[in-house]
Amino acid sequence: MKRIAYITILLLLLVACNFPGLAAPSPQKPAVQTVTVEESTATQAPPPSATFTSLPTFTDTPTATSSPTLTFTPTITFTPTLTEIPSLTPSPTFAFPSVTVNQQAHCRYGPSKAYLHAADLYAGDTGTVRGRFQYSKWLYIKFDKLNYFCWVAPSVVDVVGDITKIKMTEVRLVGPSVLYHPPRNVVATRDGKKVTITWDQVNMTSDDDRGYFLELFVCQGGNYLWWTFSYPDQYTTSYTVTDEKGCPFPSSGKLYAVEKHGYTTPVDFKWPAP
Structure with missing residues (x-):
């Protein structure tokens, strides 16, 4: 029974799908279904046309970063403290001890009688002491009448001044000879x-x-x-x-x-x- 009922319902559904006619459509002349559409009195606005508006070009604007203001620091100049400069007192010029020859004598190229004769001296000749010798008491003198220095025994001159302040002087022999050779087989x-x-x-x-x-x-x-x-x-x-x-x-x-x-x-x- 139930089966017959299901079949009946199915047939009714098929008939309803082919309404208004119950007969199957003729293959020679298909039925034309006319649909009457009532026009609305309202004017339907046409669909809006899409208007393309060019979008503005986006330019990356760098974010402004505030730069620190440069402040120039002036160079610090140290001003020296002004110190009062004491007045300079000129140092006294050193005066070489002076000599006066007290007798006729010889001036020599070294500080003993064994050295060569350098000049003749006479009483009253003057000069100044410029040096002393380490191993004898002879004095190295610049006589006013001579343009060179020579040695004298302290006994033949009178000295004015402190000869201890005079430096020791080395002997500078004249030579060496270019005419003769030194002694041999010594x-x-x-x-x-x-x-x-x-x-x-x-x-x-x-x-x-x-x-x-x-x-x-x-x-x-x-x-x-x-x-x-x-x-x-x-x-x-x-x-x-x-x-x-x-x-x-x-x-x-x-x-x-x-x-x-x-x-x-x-x-x-x-x-x-x-």
Whole structure:
């Protein structure tokens, strides 16, 4: 029964779908369904046309960042504190001790009588002391009448001033000679307390010949002595000196040949031990 009822309902639904006619449509002439549409009195506005409005171009505007205001800091200049400058008191100019020759004498190229003659001095000659020597009391003088310096014994001049403020001065020998060679084969030999120095003769013209000069350091009586000696001509070629034990420094010697223009280069020779 239920099945028949379902079929009946299905048929009714099919009929309702083909209403108003119950017959199946003719295949030769299809039915034309006319639909009458009543026009509304209201005017229907046409659909709006899409109007394209160009959008503004967006430009990335950088965000303004406020820059700090530059403030120039002035350079700090330190103004020195003004200090009152004391008035300068001129220092007194050093005055070299003055000398006056008290007798006829010789001025020499070194601080002993063994050195070459440099000038003749006469009583009343004046000058100033410019130097002293470590191993003797001779003075290095600039005499007013001479354009060079020379040495004098302190006994031949009267000194005004303090010579202890004068510096020690080294001996500057004239030379070396370009005409003659130094002595050769210089030998020192010892016989007890006596040391004898020998050498070969240096041949010089009689006009040039001024002999030989010895500068020694020897020990005598426990004293270490600066010792000078000279021969006036070329013909004596040996010299003997006393030299003993008992001094803190070794004895030594130098030998020069001497001509009228000056000294040859020195010869240092080996000194025999006591």
